Amino acid sequence: MVTAMTAMMHEQQTLAPAAEPKMTARDVRVFYGDKQAIKGVSIDVDMDNVTAFIGPSGCGKSTFLRTLNRMNDTVASARVEGAITLDGEDIYAPSMDVVQLRARVGMVFQKPNPFPKSIYENIAYGPRIHGLAHAKADLDVIVEKSLRRAGLWDEVKDRLHDSGTALSGGQQQRLCIGRAIAVEPEVILMDEPCSALDPIATAKIEELIHELRGRYAIVIVTHNMQQAARVSQRTAFFHLGELVEYGVTSDIFTNPKQERTKDYITGRYG
């Protein structure tokens, strides 16, 4: 299998030079009640590379991802320790406004979850609540731009006022990406964005991620290793709540340093 992987790597884009980290996590521990789901993870996410989190089910990928925009706040039992910064600012500081944080760190979920409103309203919602547009015209511009960036414009431009839920799964997921883009985030977190999609839709999303790279810091959780290999430049391998290995994607897949990583990517478990 390892050879198959390596083959895929060849298609992959080259690694961008190491850059100033956009977000940093230091010794992050997350607890659900008494149960520790993340055990001291430190990681840097930079602007120019797509970072992939891989690991077997239940290892804490989603949990960790959600600490990055404090979506874990919505889980009553969840408790986060350690330090996470965005542009050097501690996002768990009391002075941090969560609402603003989430506008800056957007999120795309596993299952496409458009609002049961029109396509237009789906995109316009974020700019509206954040006061990014004052006139209808501004909003129109934002909607078009976001849909274009999400690669959905051509498919939906004639039916902007149809319901977002009437789109196909892949279109819905691109709509959600467009919705996240519309508030001009700095970081986009994606939690298994393709796992509910068919291969063609998946290919589209992967292509989109390529295009968005550089403009936003992107973190993507996946348990499809081929996908990680295809879309990311850096890969973090989680196991049982620990960050086992973090490095350049091609290194991780071709030359893992840790035994556990190797076992995982060669399919011994997971």
Added chain:
Amino acid sequence: MVTAMTAMMHEQQTLAPAAEPKMTARDVRVFYGDKQAIKGVSIDVDMDNVTAFIGPSGCGKSTFLRTLNRMNDTVASARVEGAITLDGEDIYAPSMDVVQLRARVGMVFQKPNPFPKSIYENIAYGPRIHGLAHAKADLDVIVEKSLRRAGLWDEVKDRLHDSGTALSGGQQQRLCIGRAIAVEPEVILMDEPCSALDPIATAKIEELIHELRGRYAIVIVTHNMQQAARVSQRTAFFHLGELVEYGVTSDIFTNPKQERTKDYITGRYG
């Protein structure tokens, strides 16, 4: 990937000689309302071989399987056309008694579904309703024999009166197989019996299937190709409601005749 498959085949048992078919299906079409789910499938199932149905999700494997014991009768919108026989008798003939048919063609489901009764009662249920045992002693004999055949006796003999739902997933699935065996069926249909189980439990069930082979005609649906390769002697590949290819398992995996089969087993889709 193909090579990996072939390696697995070597462990597989040899194909039994072609036998008198136990069940035959001729040009079977199934409709859910207006939607056609099965498009003219003809197939023979014999006593001595395990037959596997494979194919991508939604291709109609379960639907076709359920026509074999008329479980589709319970779906109000389902309509079956074509001819299916059991020992030469048309099972859709008005004179066919469904209750009897289902006792003769047993079924095991994807998710283990023991009744919320004791282990003993789970097994005894079928014999009781069919009046196969008259005295308690008869019933005890049947329960023990069925549990032994299902490979569960040693694990549960001391707690026959515990609830069947208190068993582990793999044990529950064997209990369900035991339950099906208890009414002395002639055919056993299994719809992805291992997909809810862990590898160890899966191995146990596969072993059980080996042991049951020959005594019952066995049809198993799976979308784990390795499993099909391991347990079956004949494999039917379904795609979009059609039977694309049907033949000796090792042929299908090493030397598929159809392009679609080949694409599927090499992982291009599904």
Added chain:
Amino acid sequence: MTGSATFLLLAGLGAIAWVSARARALRLQGAARASGRRDAVHSLPGYHGWYVALWTLMPAGIFLAVWANVAPGLVTQDVLGSPAAQALPADDFSRSAILGEARAIATGMQAGAFNPLSQGLVEPYRDAIGKYGLAGTALAIMLAFAGGAYAFTRVRPDFRARTRVERLVMATLLIASLLAIVTTLGIVASLLWESFRFFSMVSPLDFLFGAKWSPQSAALGYGNDDAFGAVPLFWGTIFIGAIIAMAVAIPLGLMSAIYLTQYASPTVRRWMKPTLEMLAGVPTVVYGYFAALTIAPALRDFAVAIGIHGASSESALAAGLVMGVMIIPFVSSMADDSIAAVPQSMRDGSLAMGATTSETIRRVLIPAALPGVVGGVLLAVSRAIGETMIVVMAAGLAANLTLNPFASVTTVTTQIVQLLTGDQEFDSAKTLAAFALGLVLFIVTLLLNIVALRVVKKYREAYD
């Protein structure tokens, strides 16, 4: 200045506050946004508007609410001081009636004077009301301006107006939800207090275990001893609500649910289910009327015809039967839910063994759904024993301890109504007994519900 004018004025002020604060926020934020820092701007301008508007309206509103309670007293003081008031009669009620009338005329709520004395007081009233109205309005406006101004100075691009406004919303929601506790406490307090007084006159043991109920004789002054034995009431309640009604409702409800969920075609189900639910929508007074007028006489004639002794025109059977019919939808919808909650795989498993549908239902579905069904039945029982109108209209008042369904029995709720409507005797044990009965009813239905919900919940969890 009248109340509505003040109200309009304040509303206007609030609107102005909203608009101007919003405009200011918009302007300031435009500048801040240009600076480029994302957290330079916090809340949408609208939130600033709301923040300032709330500060404008709330203090003034609270003040007005207080003022509305204080001012009439001040007005009356003023009027009483006027010369015309000297002629007022001394007795309080006539006096306040005259004052009230004068005020009604002064405020234009009444046209002419019924009492000549009040005519003279109209002018003083008008003056006083005008004076205090003006004072109140002036103070309220001052407060509005003060509040608004304070809030307005806080409008800055990074001011967290949204957080403040949302905090108020949250507080409102919390307060609303506390009302449930207040209500419960109110019920418990009123029941406990009156019951306590009752039990200081009648021993709780006599009440709970006594077999003779004749509050009438207690009221006639023959003493409270053995007049308040509630056992016949409890028996009547159980006989009608838990035995006869359930004997109707359980089989019919359960079998209807089974038929509609397992056998009926979708069309039949679509029509019959709401039809049966309509049985629960018929008001109980209609059932009562029906039971008393149609069912009870028929049953009595029947009983007499077959020679049953002691048949009464307000038989337990009539009330129980009709109540049972009313309860059918409760039982059937609970049974429906419970059966639907049994996983489909269970049903498939049984059918695939060659069981017939009825065997599957009786041997697999019902046993699996049993806790849910039992919970539903308990809820239905609790509903039946608390049901009032049917028994008030169709059951009797005779506190009999009998097993004869054609005889008349009485129930807890009937007696509560009897004791409290009409017969409001002097603070006798008799009136208070109604509250003691209410307390028992409350506790019993509470326990039934707690148990039922437990059972249902536990069972639901088993399949989740």
Added chain:
Amino acid sequence: MTAERLPTDWKSDAMRRRIARRYAAERRFRAAGLFAVLLSAAFLAFLLFTMVGNGLRGFTGTEIAVKVDFPASPLLLDPNAITDQALANANLPMVTGEVVKKALGADAEQWVAPTAWTALRDAIKADPKILAQTVTIRLPAATAIDLAAKSDGSPEAEAAVARLDKAGLLTTGINWGFLTASDGTDPTQVGIWGAFKGSLLTMLVTLALSFPIGVATAVYLEEYARKNWMTDIIEVSINNLAAVPSIIFGLLGLSIFLNFLHLPRSAALVGGMTLALMTMPVIVIAGRNAIKSVPPSIRDAALGIGASPVQVVFHHVLPLALPGILTGTIIGMARALGETAPLLMIGMRAFIATPPGGITDPATVLPVQIFLWSDEVSKGFVEKTSAAIIVLLVFLLAMNGLAIYLRNKFERRW
């Protein structure tokens, strides 16, 4: 391993008989289910049929045409000064009696309703000029005549009806007064308007209190409440309140609203408050279920782009939950509208002949009016009671129907 058992011989006689028996049992069971459904439905049909059968007649009334020769009547009224007071002072009841006697015979006075003179009054008021003329005025018939004309009555009444009919003086038509009049003592003259208005005012109070509070509570509990002892208490309270028998709320209203707070007895305000306490938990529970059924992914989506928790609820959750909340509210209101027992406790059972003007005026409500009429002796009230029941049922069934419709229409699978 135990000895092998031969495969079952399904064709054996014993097996065949067994299967026949099982199928028979199956048929019996199924028939029992059908029987249960039909019996329940039949009961409903019987109830509705009885009510409609008895009640339709309540919407009709009988009138007797009486020739009135005003100049010859003992009426002293100045046609140019017709005021309410003047009419009230004119002793019209006596005049009416005389007029009827003159037109129809000495024993005819009891054929017209005791309140028949109001018809005379209204005629004069409508056109004072008739005071100088001889006109034919339709006077409402007395209960006995009314019943005899519509179905069967006492022999004397039947005889009178036969006589009047022969003379062509009797007409039976729709009695609009039943929808516009209020309670009274004469069954031919009573109407439901007063009780209906009382119901309306009571429901208004109930809705105004229970809907906002109920929805706010549901939102708080479902979306914001942290799991702690207070939330637990609120939750337990609400579940319990939903199950408390309605009469207990009446006891609460009596001892707190009337005896402690001294709010007005018999008023729609108190009735509405009492019923609101009863309706609120229904709305809370329905609201919570509706809110719960909004998929969490919608909340995640909104939170994920930086909506605040309050925005999430007000922009997304509530609009989506609204149909469910409304369904619950309608059901709760329908229950409140049909409720009788608690209102008896707070004195809404008095004789009130003028419709309430506001929520603090004494009032009664439809179901209580039904209860009161059901206790009236006069046989004329039987059909009026059933007619009032029809009116109430029409409203309730419409409300329940609307709720069922809403539920089916908006029942969505996410």
Added chain:
Amino acid sequence: GCGQQSGGGAGATRDQIRAVGSSTVYPFATAIAEMFVQGNPGMKSPIVESTGTGGGMKLFCQGVGAQHPDIANASRRMKKSEFEDCRKNGVTDIVEIQIGVDGLAFAESKNGPGLKLTPRIVYEALAANPYGKGPNKAQSWKDVDPSLPATPISVFGPPSTSGTRDSLAELILTKGCESDPAMKALKEKSEDEFKATCTRIREDGKYVDSGENDNLIVQKLGANPNALGVFGYSFLEENKDRLKDVSINGVEATYETVSTSQYPGARPLYIYVKKAHMQAIPGLQAYLDTFAANWDPNGALTRRGMVAAPEDVRKASAATVKSLAVLDGSQLK
């Protein structure tokens, strides 16, 4: 309308008359209420609640003020204890007006056995403890008096707080009880014991206490041919087609016999008015006038089944309506 606020001693007003009390008087009070509205255009209809005489007295005596009723209807005279209670709560000036007479009627279904009763029979059939000789064992009327049929005793009657029940005790039971000389002697010895023996009614189901609703009793009799009902004469009058009278001492309750007090169950009907409310409640005087205008033998009330009071009583009552002379508590029992 709404918007009335209380506070500062001024303001609690009511523009509707409010009457509570006897169910026997209720039909007359509502009829008068109706006539009052028709005769006084613009006035709101009085509120009449049927609570039973005793219940009405309790509400009536709770105090003076808008939240308390203005009028108590009674089918018996106010009791001393009630008067005291009123006084305690500040209701001192009470105007007593007799509006008419009613008979305590005994009736059975049209197809009933046709009983003929005397106070003694009624007493022996209904007393809890006839003549103090132990619990009442009579099961059928025949057990009480051999001349009567053997139908089981079953009497629907009013509850303890109703004036009708008091009348039953006073006019019938006590009379029947006194037919035994021993009881007369007991009366001398111990008033209380006499009362208990003579007026306490059995509670074993033979006497069915039917709540504050005479109409209900009427309806139940229709369905129960063997039962006897006790209620006001007007209800009997209204239901002549369904019920028939049961004579007492051979006298049937008719308009004649009741008005001349020849019928043993004849009793006066009263309304009690708070003088303090006369000034405060609009229309109260007019309401009383309406009563006075309609209680003549050919007035509207007799058409509703009331029996007019003798002429002298009517005159006295009319005078009271004018003068509003206050009741002197010392004459009460």
